[in-house]
Every structure is written in C-alpha cells, then in structure tokens.
Amino acid sequence: MDTVEHGERDTEIARELEKLRTRLTGELVEPGDPEYDEARRVWNGMVDVRPRAVVRAGSVADIDPVLAAAQHTGLPLAVRGGGHNVAGHGTVADGLVLDLAALRRxxxxxxxxxxxxxxxxxxxxxxxxxxxxxxxxxxxxxxxxxxxxxxxxxxxxxxxxxxxxxxxxxxxxxxxxxxxxxxxxxxxxxxxxxxxxxxxxxxxxxxxxxxxxxxxxPPSVLGGNLLYGRDKWRTALQAFARWTADLPDEMNGIISILRFPPGFGMGDEPWLIIGFAWMSPDHDEGLRLVERLRADAPPDEEEVGPVQWTEWQSAMDELFPKGARGYWKNASFSRLDDEVVDALLGFASEITWFGTGIDIHHMEGFFGRVPAGATAFPNRSARYWLNVYGYWQDAAEDARLTAFARRAHAAMEPFAELGQYVNFLGAEHGPVTPEAARQAYGERTHLRLVELKNRYDPGNLFRRNHNILPSAA
The missing domain is CATH 3.30.465.10 (Uridine Diphospho-n-acetylenolpyruvylglucosamine Reductase; domain 3)
Structure with missing residues (x-):
C-alpha cells in the first residue's frame, strides 16, 4: 500500500470511529487520551500492544455498532470480558477492542x-x-x-x-x-x-x-490444605492417587506445587499442597475422608475447617495479580503411577523461585459423567488435568520461565490424553493453523466447530481467540 492509499485508509478509519463515538452509550478511548494506557492494559503483562481504539461499553447496546465498525473498517477486533485471559486475547495491536468490563450486573x-x-x-x-x-x-x-x-x-x-x-x-x-x-x-x-x-x-x-x-x-464449606515439604512429595502424590480412586462427588481436590509469596510466611522452599473443598453439610463425613488421606500421607503443615465460600474462592487471588507476566500449558491424563510421578517430580523439582507453579485438578465425578460430545469441551474421560503456570514480574525472565512450562508439558506428553483446555493455554506466536485447533479439541469436535464457524462467523471476525478457522480461510 503506497503512502496516499495508507493516508486515505487512516482518514476513513478516523471517520468511522467518529461515527461510532456518536452511537455509543459508553466511551471510545484512543491514543493520546488520558485513559488510553489504562484502557489498553490486560491481565498478562507480557501482552503490551497499542489498539487503534478501545470501546468501554456502557451497555449491551454498544455491541452492535462496534461489530459494524470493525467490519466496515477492516480493523481486527478483540473482545474483552472480565479481562483475565492468560493468552492476552482481550486486546489487539492497531485494532478495535470491545471492552465489556463495566457490564457486571x-x-x-x-x-x-x-x-x-x-x-x-x-x-x-x-x-x-x-x-x-x-x-x-x-x-x-x-x-x-x-x-x-x-x-x-x-x-x-x-x-x-x-x-x-x-x-x-x-x-x-x-x-x-x-x-x-x-x-x-x-x-x-x-x-x-x-x-x-x-x-x-x-x-x-x-x-x-x-x-x-x-x-x-452449605452454610459453610469444609475446606483445607495439607502441606508437604519436598522430601514428602512422592509419598503425597502416591497417596493422592489412592485417595482419589473412590471419592464421592462432593469431595473436590486440587494439588498445587509452588513457592508461596513472601507475605505468606511459608519460607523460601516450595511446597506441595493438597487442597480440598467438601461440598456437603455433613462435615463429619468429609473429615473422615480427610483423615484417610492424612493417615496415608501425614502432612508437615495443615489447615482444615469450615470456611465461607467467598473467602475460599478468593484465597489464591494474590498469586495472580493484574500485570503479572504469564504463560501457561496444560495436559489431561489418567495415570498417577510411579512413571508419571517420576515425570511430575522431574520438572516440579525445578520450582525454586516464586512465580511459577503447577496444579493437578482431580476431575471425574459429575464432570466425567457428562457424555463426550455433549459440549465442545474436548475430554471428559481424563481423571486429572495438569496446569503449568507462570506469573512473574521481570521481563528478563520471559525466556527462561516460558521454556520451563514447555519442558514440563513435553515431559507429560507421553501420558497425555485427548485435547487441551483452552483457558489454560498461553499465547503461541506464529500463523494460526487448523492443526492448532485440532490439537486442542480433537478431530471430531474440531470438524463440528468448523461447521458452526462457517454458519455463524464465516468472515472470522472473532479471531482473537484460540481460533477455529472457517473453511474459506
């Protein structure tokens, strides 16, 4: 595109954005506006781009004119909800951002x-x-x-x-x-x-x-954390495998391996934490289940007792502050035998710094009884789901810590089952290809998603995501 054509396009875009401004119940923020730097920020500090404009929607009525403006101008579109997407899909360089964060009723x-x-x-x-x-x-x-x-x-x-x-x-x-x-x-x-x-x-x-x-x-949730120092990690993982073999649905468990922030008073060494939430009013039954695990793998520290739901749900917020630099990988698996434990301990042993950790979610229960294919979620049969995550502050650590996540993911690949959980995926740079989506969803689900894309978004207006390419692309 020559200079004249480029100038004409810029003028046309500016004209369309001014029209858009008059149609909004919210506000349109552009470079040079006092609010621009805050408006363009997303949760992942690694994603630092400059949109052509950010629309802070004042109501759902603002959605239509923003979509129209994106289609008329050809500007790439990003849609932002609560703004916690690790891949940074809530913004786009030189594009138009529809920010819905004010719509919280x-x-x-x-x-x-x-x-x-x-x-x-x-x-x-x-x-x-x-x-x-x-x-x-x-x-x-x-x-x-x-x-x-x-x-x-x-x-x-x-x-x-x-x-x-x-x-x-x-x-x-x-x-x-x-x-x-x-x-x-x-x-x-x-x-x-x-x-x-x-x-x-x-x-x-x-x-x-x-x-x-x-x-x-329940009036209060029975929640708790059993904490293990490094010398007990293998014992704890093996005990967790035995414990989860026959749990009732109401026991929800997640293993985390991480180093706590300095303010938590847990020292400089990483910990393995078996966290659980028992979702039944009968706390005695839940305590009996916890005692079975505790007897099999006595913890070094613990906190167990009734807790209010909002307190439990926000307990980990401090680990993931807005502006942290983040890159995540994930894998589903069903074995937690010695071979898999060896692989987990192999990369978990590298976690000596604050800012990166792993979670192992115990699935099954209600989740596992939903028929495969009833929704577009890729895998219902996996017993566990691993999330390897980072949340560091120093840009100089980007290469080292993203490489750690990739190594951890590679170590689990021999045991991994179908699919990727897209909410646990960081941004991968490079051209979007159908292969990436097939890997995330599996062949059968991906084909069905492409059919829907052809029907509801054939022009791929909504492409700032883990993208399903329409057939025309």
Whole structure:
C-alpha cells in the first residue's frame, strides 16, 4: 500500500470511529487520551500492544455498532470480558477492542436458582450475588477471573467433581454472532450454537448475557490444605492417587506445587499442597475422608475447617495479580503411577523461585459423567488435568520461565490424553493453523466447530481467540 492509499485508509478509519463515538452509550478511548494506557492494559503483562481504539461499553447496546465498525473498517477486533485471559486475547495491536468490563450486573432468582450475568462480571461478582441466597455457580479458582471467558472455554474449579464445569451449568445465552444475528442459544433454541459456545471459546460471537442454574451451598464449606515439604512429595502424590480412586462427588481436590509469596510466611522452599473443598453439610463425613488421606500421607503443615465460600474462592487471588507476566500449558491424563510421578517430580523439582507453579485438578465425578460430545469441551474421560503456570514480574525472565512450562508439558506428553483446555493455554506466536485447533479439541469436535464457524462467523471476525478457522480461510 503506497503512502496516499495508507493516508486515505487512516482518514476513513478516523471517520468511522467518529461515527461510532456518536452511537455509543459508553466511551471510545484512543491514543493520546488520558485513559488510553489504562484502557489498553490486560491481565498478562507480557501482552503490551497499542489498539487503534478501545470501546468501554456502557451497555449491551454498544455491541452492535462496534461489530459494524470493525467490519466496515477492516480493523481486527478483540473482545474483552472480565479481562483475565492468560493468552492476552482481550486486546489487539492497531485494532478495535470491545471492552465489556463495566457490564457486571448479576441477577439471582432464589426460587428457580437461575442466575443471569452480564458479560463483564467476574467470579467475585457472581459469588457476592449468589452466596447470600445459599447458592453458588460452579466457577474457577481465582475470583478476579471474568465469567464470560471462563464459561466459553470451560470453567474448571472447586466444584468440578460435584457439579461439573461452569459451562455444564449454563442454561441459556444471548449471542450476537459474526453474521450480526441476535440469537437466543439454549438446549431448545439454536442448540448447535449452544453446543459450540460451551467450550468453543469466543469463536462465534459476543455473548451479551449468560444464565446459569446455581447449586445449593452449605452454610459453610469444609475446606483445607495439607502441606508437604519436598522430601514428602512422592509419598503425597502416591497417596493422592489412592485417595482419589473412590471419592464421592462432593469431595473436590486440587494439588498445587509452588513457592508461596513472601507475605505468606511459608519460607523460601516450595511446597506441595493438597487442597480440598467438601461440598456437603455433613462435615463429619468429609473429615473422615480427610483423615484417610492424612493417615496415608501425614502432612508437615495443615489447615482444615469450615470456611465461607467467598473467602475460599478468593484465597489464591494474590498469586495472580493484574500485570503479572504469564504463560501457561496444560495436559489431561489418567495415570498417577510411579512413571508419571517420576515425570511430575522431574520438572516440579525445578520450582525454586516464586512465580511459577503447577496444579493437578482431580476431575471425574459429575464432570466425567457428562457424555463426550455433549459440549465442545474436548475430554471428559481424563481423571486429572495438569496446569503449568507462570506469573512473574521481570521481563528478563520471559525466556527462561516460558521454556520451563514447555519442558514440563513435553515431559507429560507421553501420558497425555485427548485435547487441551483452552483457558489454560498461553499465547503461541506464529500463523494460526487448523492443526492448532485440532490439537486442542480433537478431530471430531474440531470438524463440528468448523461447521458452526462457517454458519455463524464465516468472515472470522472473532479471531482473537484460540481460533477455529472457517473453511474459506
């Protein structure tokens, strides 16, 4: 493109953005505006790009004109909900960002247990609204996470075994598609789209409203952490494998291996933590299960007892502050025998610094009984799901710590099963290819997602995600 054409294009884009500004209930922020640097920031500090404009939506009515402006100008579009996406898909260089973070209303109907949520809400917003009614929507483990991205990708958390993924509890959604249709998606209406948004990410449109069915919440949750020093890691992993062989659904467990922040008072050495949340009012039964694990693998430290749900859900927030630099990898697996334990300990032994860790989520239960293919989530048969994550501050550490995550992932590949959890995936640079999506979803699910992409977003307007390429691409 020569200088004249480039100048004409810039003028046309500026004209379209001014038209857009007049149609918004929110505000349009451009370079040079006092709010621009804050408006362009995303959770992952490694993602530092300059959009052409950021629209801070004031209502869902702003979605349509933003999509129209992106299509008319050809500017790449990014959609941002609560803003906790590790891959940094909530922004785009020289493009248009639709920021929905101000739309955070949560409405609860205690009689039906239905919870309607706007797309900018965080998990904390949902928990604050539902807990006073003795209800909880199954969500993730960091309360600053946005509900929209979490749901569209999956939603693994402290209720996965007892109540499934966040997307398993979605009843219906309002979607503005890439073809600019406004569609109600549920099991009865546009069921193909409803299937796709439950696991397929933001590939098909902007969800302007989510409705979930909440579960009843005990007055207090029995929660706890059993902590093990390095010399007991193998014993703890082996005991966890035995313990999880026959647990009731209401026991939700996650292993973490990490070094605590200085303010936690846990010293400089890394710890293995077996965390659990027992989602039944009968705490005595839960304590008996915990005692079985404790007897098999006596911990060095522990904290066990009743806890309020909002306190439990926000306990790990400090580990993932906004602006941290992040890169994540994940793998599903079902064995936790000596060979797999050797592999886990091989890379876990490298975690001597604050800022990187691993989680092993125990799946099964409700999650595992959802039929394969009922949603676009790639794998229902895996017993465990590994997340290798980083959250460091110094840019000089980027190469070393992203390399650690890749090494850890490679060490687990011989034991890995089908699929990748897209919410546990960092950004991979390079051209988007169908192969990347096939690896994430598996061949059968990927083919079905491509069919939906062809129907609802054939122009790939929604491509700032773990992208499903339409056939035309």
């Amino acid at each position: 949560v409405e609860v109907d205690p009689g039906t247990r239905l919870v309607t949520v706007e797309p900018g809400a965080t998990l904390a917003d949902v928990d604050r609204a539902t807990t006073p009614h003795g209800l909880a929507v199954p969500v993730g483990v960091v309360s600053a996470t946005g509900i929209a991205g979490l749901t569209l990708g999956g939603g693994v958390g402290w209720l996965t075994r007892s109540n499934g993924l966040t997307l398993d509890n979605l009843v219906d959604a309002e979607v503005v598609t890439g073809t600019r249709e406004h569609l109600h998606a549920s099991a009865e209406h546009n069921p193909d789209l409803f299937w796709g948004i439950r696991g397929g990410g933001g590939n098909f449109g902007v969800v302007s409203s989510f409705t979930f069915r909440a579960r009843e919440l």
